[in-house]
Amino acid sequence: MSALIGLAGVGKHYGNVIALRDVSLAVDAGQVVCVLGDNGAGKSTLIKIISGLHRPDAGTYEVAGEPVAFGSPREALDRGIATVYQDLAVVPLMPVWRNFFLGAELRRSFGRLDIAAMRRTTRDELAGMGIDLRDVDQPIGTLSGGERQCVAIARAVHFGARVLVLDEPTAALGVKQAGVVLRYVARARARGLGVVFITHNPHHAYPVGDRFLVLKRGRVLADRAKDAITRDELTALMAGGAELDELAAELSGTGTGTGADAG
Amino acid sequence: MAGTATAPARPPGDERLGRRSPLRRLLGRPELGALIGAIVLFAFFSAVADAFRQAGSFSTVLYASSTFGIMAVGVSLLMIGGEFDLSAGVMVTTSALVAALVSYQLTLNVWAGVAVSLAVTLALGFLNGLLYVRTGLPSFIVTLATFFMLAGANLGVTKAVTGNVASDSVRDMDGFASARSLFASSVDIGGVNVSVTVFWWLAFVAVATWLLLRTRPGNWIFAVGGAADAARAVGVPVARTKIALFMGVALCAWFLGMHLLFSYATVQSGEGVGNEFYYIICAVIGGCLLTGGYGSAVGGAIGAFIFGMTNKGIVYAEWNPDWFRFFLGAMLLVATALNLVVRRRVERSG
Numbered sequence: 001m002s003a004l005i006g007l008a009g010v011g012k013h014y015g016n017v018i019a020l021r022d023v024s025l026a027v028d029a030g031q032v033v034c035v036l037g038d039n040g041a042g043k044s045t046l047i048k049i050i051s052g053l054h055r056p057d058a059g060t061y062e063v064a065g066e067p068v069a070f071g072s073p074r075e076a077l078d079r080g081i082a083t084v085y086q087d088l089a090v091v092p093l094m095p096v097w098r099n100f101f102l103g104a105e106l107r108r109s110f111g112r113l114d115i116a117a118m119r120r121t122t123r124d125e126l127a128g129m130g131i132d133l134r135d136v137d138q139p140i141g142t143l144s145g146g147e148r149q150c151v152a153i154a155r156a157v158h159f160g161a162r163v164l165v166l167d168e169p170t171a172a173l174g175v176k177q178a179g180v181v182l183r184y185v186a187r188a189r190a191r192g193l194g195v196v197f198i199t200h201n202p203h204h205a206y207p208v209g210d211r212f213l214v215l216k217r218g219r220v221l222a223d224r225a226k227d228a229i230t231r232d233e234l235t236a237l238m239a240g241g242a243e244l245d246e247l248a249a250e251l252s253g254t255g256t257g258t259g260a261d262a263g
Numbered sequence: 264m265a266g267t268a269t270a271p272a273r274p275p276g277d278e279r280l281g282r283r284s285p286l287r288r289l290l291g292r293p294e295l296g297a298l299i300g301a302i303v304l305f306a307f308f309s310a311v312a313d314a315f316r317q318a319g320s321f322s323t324v325l326y327a328s329s330t331f332g333i334m335a336v337g338v339s340l341l342m343i344g345g346e347f348d349l350s351a352g353v354m355v356t357t358s359a360l361v362a363a364l365v366s367y368q369l370t371l372n373v374w375a376g377v378a379v380s381l382a383v384t385l386a387l388g389f390l391n392g393l394l395y396v397r398t399g400l401p402s403f404i405v406t407l408a409t410f411f412m413l414a415g416a417n418l419g420v421t422k423a424v425t426g427n428v429a430s431d432s433v434r435d436m437d438g439f440a441s442a443r444s445l446f447a448s449s450v451d452i453g454g455v456n457v458s459v460t461v462f463w464w465l466a467f468v469a470v471a472t473w474l475l476l477r478t479r480p481g482n483w484i485f486a487v488g489g490a491a492d493a494a495r496a497v498g499v500p501v502a503r504t505k506i507a508l509f510m511g512v513a514l515c516a517w518f519l520g521m522h523l524l525f526s527y528a529t530v531q532s533g534e535g536v537g538n539e540f541y542y543i544i545c546a547v548i549g550g551c552l553l554t555g556g557y558g559s560a561v562g563g564a565i566g567a568f569i570f571g572m573t574n575k576g577i578v579y580a581e582w583n584p585d586w587f588r589f590f591l592g593a594m595l596l597v598a599t600a601l602n603l604v605v606r607r608r609v610e611r612s613g
Contacts, residue, residue: 051496053496072498073495073496073497073498074498077497077498083496085493085496090490090493091485091486091489091490091493091494091556092489092490092556093485093489093552093556093557094482094485094486094489094556098482098485101482102482102483102486102494102497102499103483103486103494103497103498103499104497104498105479105482107479111478111479112477112478113477113478113479113481113482115477
């Protein structure tokens, strides 16, 4: 059986900067693959390749076992790969329902928008995801960060996404809001979607993840199934284990090691 | 928006819905500030200038509003889409010159000139859009460049072809009468002559409003102006939408150019410079956000009406018309400040 999406030996460089080197990843239906890494690890580049914004310079990208070379996010979307960006997900000044259907508007004869149906669908879809929205006509910018993320995820699910790519969906959220989003990730998995969950927070990744890919400086640092790694190991990997120990030692010994340089 | 009057049976958790009252919704409309301004201004000029209250004067005000209003439609849409077009003023002249020169020099029916002018003007709009999309430069710079180029070409080509700074009169050419009746006639309504441009203006506004609120391209216009990257990410053709918006401005410029040509039969090649700012002012007074993503065609129309009222009201009030621009500037300041206050209040109260 072939995975929903599969990347093998993928690399990408921008000019002489190597952003990604030899990264492989596979996502099956009903599986959450977490991609972890610090800033500059290559997470964004990986997303851009999966979502069709960029083409890889090396390696192969397959959807359902078929090699693909996406020219735009639209093409990726047509193959069921929907990306929910952290900041780019929505147009703040537009009403919730217009955002929900943006780029895939429902129309009646003469190109007229089917506004009633879009409003109703938005309300129903969000209610189905357990989002209690005051008013689908309010500008989406007035929603909380978690609600916005959920609207974006609900939108992707509604439009038949088979693979959800979530770019740091919990990064800017408080503890409770992040919990709301994680619950939707779990719900999407239960509906049989494949999820690529990009984050730098192992505490958010571990509860929902089935597989963990840790990137560092554009390379794969670790690629483990959930039963092959503990939360502490994941956290240590993320923080760079040895580096963290060094930092702890440095901070606890403040003033002793660096005194000589202070003059 | 429709559908606000019905109070749907919402689950009890939604008592928050009540916070957004119909009044708030009205306050949230982009054109509200302009509407209040227009009413105040109308009352003011009616009070201070007897001549302003006559029906004939009102028709003059409407005419002035319509010529700027037709352009404001295209410029408003473009601004909602997040861009400027500084070449809009001279493009009107270019469009009129092309029609005049082509039909006169080649001794064609003026309708041939009209058609060539349409093609050329749309091509110019396309070029503006293409340059913007391809270079990634701000539209301010791109259209500033085309503004100067067009202003120079208007003068240079006209002088080279006619040996004069104005085009030759097309008054006696075939098709002039029919073209004039379409672009520059007037209709008698209850003893008052109303220029046909007023009706064209209202039609333009109606079509643009429908386009913005009821069609897919309208949705895309708001999206590319509000957050182009987000729009691109969900599959909106951002480049195509922006190019189409520049071509929309060009279409309006062509129409106004035809009106001017068939009103006066001849075109002064130096005309139009500076008008682009008036169009932008109309859009901004009408509540279009300079940064894009917010506004309405109706707002732009109200902005143009305010413009027309001030323009003619000062004359009827027998003030020194030299001060017109001063008032215009002051109004721009007041209108944008008012819009800002209204919008902030609405956004805060959710």
